[in-house]
Amino acid sequence: MNYFDKLPTITYNGNVVKNLLARSRLSDAVRNARTAFYPYTMDTNDRLDHVSDLYYDNPGYTWLIWLTNNTIDPYYDLPLSEDDFNEHMKSKYGSFALAARKIKLYRNNWYDNTSVAITPAQFASLSNGTQKYYEPVLNNVLNVAKYVRKRHDDTAATNKIQSAVITSVVGTFRVGEEVQTNGTNYAFVTYVGTGSITVQHVNGTLSGTITGQESGATATMGTITTLSTPIPATDVSFWSPVTFLEYEQELNEAKKVINLLDVRYKGQAENDLRRTMATR
Numbered sequence: 436m437n438y439f440d441k442l443p444t445i446t447y448n449g450n451v452v453k454n455l456l457a458r459s460r461l462s463d464a465v466r467n468a469r470t471a472f473y474p475y476t477m478d479t480n481d482r483l484d485h486v487s488d489l490y491y492d493n494p495g496y497t498w499l500i501w502l503t504n505n506t507i508d509p510y511y512d513l514p515l516s517e518d519d520f521n522e523h524m525k526s527k528y529g530s531f532a533l534a535a536r537k538i539k540l541y542r543n544n545w546y547d548n549t550s551v552a553i554t555p556a557q558f559a560s561l562s563n564g565t566q567k568y569y570e571p572v573l574n575n576v577l578n579v580a581k582y583v584r585k586r587h588d589d590t591a592a593t594n595k596i597q598s599a600v601i602t603s604v605v606g607t608f609r610v611g612e613e614v615q616t617n618g619t620n621y622a623f624v625t626y627v628g629t630g631s632i633t634v635q636h637v638n639g640t641l642s643g644t645i646t647g648q649e650s651g652a653t654a655t656m657g658t659i660t661t662l663s664t665p666i667p668a669t670d671v672s673f674w675s676p677v678t679f680l681e682y683e684q685e686l687n688e689a690k691k692v693i694n695l696l697d698v699r700y701k702g703q704a705e706n707d708l709r710r711t712m713a714t715r
Contacts, residue, residue, distance in 0.1 A: 472503065472694040480516055483509075490695055499704055503696045514690040524680060533649075534680040536613060538623060538636040541591045541666060543568070544675040545584040552581040568673045593635040594666040594674065597622070599659045601632050601645075606652030608632060613648040616641055616656075633662070636676065 477486065483501075484494035491499070497509075506512045515523055521531055528534040545568070558569060567585070574580040608614065608627045615621040620639030624632060624647070632654070634641070646653050666674050696704060 471697050471700050473697060475693055475695045477514055477691045477693060479514075481514075483513065486695075491698060491701060496701070499696055499701065500693065502704065504693050512690070513693075514687050520683075520687055524683065527683075528679055529649075531680070534683065535678055536648075537611070537679050538593075538676040539679045539682040540677050541594050541636075541674045542677050543587050543589040543673060545586050545673075547675065548584045552583050554581060555579050558582040562669060564667065564669055565673065568670075590677075591665045591674065594664070594671070594676075595637040595661065596625070596633065596635045596663040597637055597641075597659055597661050598626075598631060598633045599641065600630060600657035601654035602630070602657055604630075604652070604654040606647070606650055608647045608652045608654070609650045612650055614641070614645040615648060616643055616645055638676075 475486065475490075483497040487496040487500060488494040490496075500506070501509060504512075524531050524534040528537065552572070553569065558566065561569075569582040570585040571579040572581050572583055608624050610624050610627060613621055613623050614632075614634065616639075620641055622634035622637040622641060625635050626633035641659065642656050644653055644655055
């Protein structure tokens with residue numbers, strides 16, 4: 436069944452054309468059927484017409500996969516191939532390297548520490564503020580044998596926000612760029628004023644001369660004022676930065692898991708499409 440054959444026609448600039456903006460949806464009867472959908476994980480180079488041919492014995496049912504997954508943009512709402520993803524990173528962030536360097540947010544890093552356990556005595560010695568990152572594991576007589584990291588996917592927009600007086604400024608810093616004193620002491624610019632700069636995602640201590648990694652601007656750091664510390668210094672080891680590249684990779688991976696409508700409901704979905712398009 437060709438999806439575009441079912442689109443309603445309209446008159447546009449004196450021409451009769453298909454209304455590509457028309458939208459349909461699956462009926463409530465289909466959506467509420469418990470056995471109507473099956474999860475499917477796409478491979479990196481999967482194409483929807485191939486998936487359609489594999490499951491529905493016809494490559495023309497890509498429209499049904501779109502409807503099943505509420506796809507608005509058939510390109511960006513579905514997983515990108517490795518090459519397309521890399522090009523998307525370059526166009527969105529300027530370069531692949533910048534996407535891999537710039538920080539999007541901070542996340543509780545329990546997933547990197549699933550094999551790390553501490554004894555009850557070690558747990559007792561922790562501050563009250565950091566005990567919240569652990570949960571007990573009981574032995575066969577229901578006594579606490581050890582503590583492991585609690586699996587909470589908490590996020591924080593940033594770890595720290597600071598404002599600093601700057602002097603001897605050469606060039607113009609850019610909002611969003613990384614500034615460094617060296618490879619391990621860095622932050623990202625959120626505001627540039629006359630004689631001052633505000634940064635977030637602070638790693639290490641900024642002092643002396645800072646250099647903008649995109650603008651090439653330089654300045655001497657003066658008095659630094661900490662405006663906010665969403666992640667306290669005592670908690671730093673329990674959090675890790677997530678770069679824009681990592682964030683986008685996770686989104687792209689999540690898009691690989693789609694739903695397929697059971698072939699038994701294919702005919703009903705076709706009837707739903709004809710009916711809804713005919714009423715437009």
